[in-house]
Amino acid sequence: MYTGNIRHPLGIALAAIMLITMVALLSGCGEDTGTGPVDEGAITVPGDYSTIQEAIDEAEDGDVIVVSPGTYNENINFLGKNITLRTTDPEDPGVREQTIIDGGRTGSVVTFENGESEEAVMSGFTITGGGGKRTALEFTVEGETSEETAYYGGGMIIINESSPTVEHNTLVKNVAERGGGIMIHDSSPVINNNNINDNTSTGGGGGLFVAHSSGVEVSNNEISGNVAERSGGAVAVSGGGEEPTTFEGNTISENRAQNGAGFSIFEAEPNLVNNMIIDNTSHQAGGGIYVFKASPFVSGNDLNDNTAESRGGAVAILFESSPLFEDNMIVGNDAVDAAGGVMIVMDSDPRFENNVISDNQSRNGGGMVIIDGSTPELIANDLTGNNSERNGAGIYIQDASPLIEDNNISNNDARRNGGGIYAAPGAVITLNNNIFEGNRASNGGAVYLLEDAVLEFRDPDDNTYEDNVPDDIYED
Secondary structure: OOOOOOOOHHHHHHHHHHHHHHHHHHHHOOOOOOOOOOOOOOEEEOOOOOOHHHHHHHOOOOOEEEEOOEEEEOOEEOOOOOOEEEEOOOOOHHHHHHEEEEOOOOOOOEEEOOOOOOOOEEEOOEEEOOOOEEEEEEEEEOOEEEEEEEEEOOOEEEOOOOOOEEEOOEEEOOEEEEOOOEEEEOOOOEEEOOEEEOOEEEEEOOOEEEEOOOOOEEEOOEEEOOEEEEEOOOEEEEOOOOOOOEEEOOEEEOOEEEEOOOEEEEOOOOEEEOOEEEOOEEEEEOOOEEEEOOOOEEEOOEEEOOEEOOEOOOEEEEOOOOOEEEOOEEEOOEEOOEOOOEEEOOOOOOEEEOOEEEOOEEOEOOOEEEEOOOOOEEEOOEEEOOEEOOOOOOEEEEOOOOEEEOOEEEOOEEOOEOOOEEEOOOOEEEEEOOEEEOOEOOEOOOEEEOOOOEEEEOOOOOOEEEOOEOOOEEEO
């Protein structure tokens, strides 16, 4: 009896089903197409609409628009709609690089101007070719309010009490008069995990400009290589609202400006917390941070390797400013004329507590310069290893009245006078419980005191002096 190769019809059907399943699985294991997951019911571009703006026009609150890789030559406006606009995989740098909105220099690439909430989300795009939106915005300076018409927000403009969520985008090579990358005015957005690089402002805020806004959150962004012809190479902050703007966990690097290559803060009180502010260059003052009539809270930041071609390599504090600096690393900064680390001038009264101010250098005042009627408090800081080509390697003080208490002022080196402190005419300095150790100068290893400068001590003097060269206190 012949019994081989007889197939039951059910077996044939099962084999066919298995073959189809295997083909489907194998087709799914091929090269990644970059399309990523698409939410059920999402609007797709270019699937459903050929342009992003067409999709926004037809969308309703709560809708999701998913945009496939490609270059979209358009300028888009969210039109007050609380929708999600995203790429196929917003957290994939490759998808972000391939999904481009190019504004063609005809306006802001992206506009939020109709009160969008935090539920309006933009995520995962490269935003480029922006030229800014020409509009009039109000600014208050020294109590006087005026309306200024300019081109704002090259890559993105957020105004009129809008509060979108902007995350995982790259804003690159945009230009505007203010806010080359992003302009925020009278709004409260969340700006997280973006790259804001190589944008230009002919005024302020090469990367980002925040004006008269409340509770803005700017965190974990890379803001690098931006240029402002005036102030705020990376970030300019002007005015404020009920809640402070917070910058936290950002990397601010290789930006340039006349003043404040990293941050320029004008009549505002933002929080700067745990940021890396490194390798920025100011043509005048404040390589890292420039504070003008302002009182920011600055804590836990690394201000390293910044440069000012005039004064304040890391920080410049001017015009009755009262910031609080605590627990920052201010290391390896350079200024040509004065204040390699920190400059405090023009009746300012900041408080510096528990900071490391180290290895900075300048012609005068390697670590700090305090002048022009300023009255800062320096409490429990390490001022070590700073250098000056002339006077005051640690601190240079003239016409000012600082309180200097519980600090470690050590191993600073001045080629001329005042290794630790140089006290010029008009200086009235209160020195309590500081350590002066291993400072070096031609005269006044620890302190060099010119005529008409005054040192005020507890009785008896409770400062500690050790191994200062050639002496501790030299009175001229």
